[in-house]
Amino acid sequence: DTAVSQTPKYLVTQMGNDKSIKCEQNLGHDTMYWYKQDSKKFLKIMFSYNNKELIINETVPNRFSPKSPDKAHLNLHINSLELGDSAVYFCASSLFGSGSYEQYFGPGTRLTVT
Amino acid sequence: GENVEQHPSTLSVQEGDSAVIKCTYSDSASNYFPWYKQELGKRPQLIIDIRSNVGEKKDQRIAVTLNKTAKHFSLHITETQPEDSAVYFCAEGQEGGSEKLVFGKGTKLTVNP
Numbered sequence: 001d002t003a004v005s006q007t008p009k010y011l012v013t014q015m016g017n018d019k020s021i022k023c024e025q026n027l028g029h030d031t032m033y034w035y036k037q038d039s040k041k042f043l044k045i046m047f048s049y050n051n052k053e054l055i056i057n058e059t060v061p062n063r064f065s066p067k068s069p070d071k072a073h074l075n076l077h078i079n080s081l082e083l084g085d086s087a088v089y090f091c092a093s094s095l096f097g098s099g100s101y102e103q104y105f106g107p108g109t110r111l112t113v114t
Numbered sequence: 115g116e117n118v119e120q121h122p123s124t125l126s127v128q129e130g131d132s133a134v135i136k137c138t139y140s141d142s143a144s145n146y147f148p149w150y151k152q153e154l155g156k157r158p159q160l161i162i163d164i165r166s167n168v169g170e171k172k173d174q175r176i177a178v179t180l181n182k183t184a185k186h187f188s189l190h191i192t193e194t195q196p197e198d199s200a201v202y203f204c205a206e207g208q209e210g211g212s213e214k215l216v217f218g219k220g221t222k223l224t225v226n227p
Contacts, residue, residue: 031213041201043158043217056214090157096213101146103215105157 003027004106006091012112013081020077021109023091031055032074033092033103034066043090049074050096081113117141118206120218128226133194135221137204138186144206147180147187148215153200161202162189165209194225 004025013019025032033056034046048056049068063079074091091106119138127133137147148163164171164178164187171178175194180187191198201222205215 041152041220041222043203043220045214045216048214094213099209101148101163101207101209101213102160105159107157 004091004093004104006089006106006109008109009107010110010112012114014114015081015083017081018077018079019081019111020075021089021091021111023074023076023106025072025091025093025104025106027093027095027104029093029095029104030071031094031096032068032071033094034074034076035090035092035105037088037090037108039087047074047076078111081111083113086111086113118204118216118218120204120221122221123219124222124224126224126226127194129194129196131194133191133198133223133225135189135202135204135223136186137188137206137218138184139206139216140185141206141208142185143208146207146209147178148205148207149178149189150203150205150217151200152203152220158203191223194223196225196227199223199225 007022031050033048037043046060047066051071052068065077068074088108088110090108092103094103117140145166150158151161152158162176164180175192177190201220203220204218207215
């Protein structure tokens with residue numbers, strides 16, 4: 001019944017490694033987002049896809065590469081992890097042009113880089 | 115440019131008191147202003163939103179006011195309860211645009227019993 005799900009919930013890894021986070025939504029939405037929430041709780045958008053097309057690409061290092069195989073999935077791959085990448089990463093989804101604009105967030109993935 | 119200032123960063127009130135959180139935005143094209151609540155360790159969830167064609171919206175103990183001329187909007191919580199304790203985020207967006215939301219830095223509200 002989970003609307004927006006993310007895996008894994010926790011991810012602990014060493015500097016220099018490559019890791020992926022997966023997101024899936026079963027709400028029938030066509031737009032998905034990745035946000036980064038740092039230790040100060042600041043919530044900042046990274047990417048957004050609408051129907052598998054990238055529509056928002058904020059100033060994010062190119063070590064971060066999103067991929068949307070279909071409109072229900074949005075994955076985030078991070079290369080060469082750095083200490084500063086430690087944060088909680090939230091996936092979200094919405095229905096573009098529906099007039100609702102509500103974004104439904106996933107439970108978050110807490111990434112710790114050591 | 116896109117920027118949302120949110121104040122205060124922390125707010126502590128006694129149970130039953132009111133709490134007010136204020137946000138200021140800079141983009142005059144913004145016309146959608148949601149508020150999200152994030153409980154400790156949980157995901158952000160929408161609690162109320164307002165569009166630029168109205169000045170106030172209320173939902174039980176929660177209300178939001180918007181002053182487009184001054185470019186600020188506020189969240190009002192009356193008769194606060196301990197379960198209102200959370201981090202609250204304001205945001206701005208543009209209907210008909212990319213549907214990108216720019217969030218404020220959050221206000222940690224603590225309601226003391």
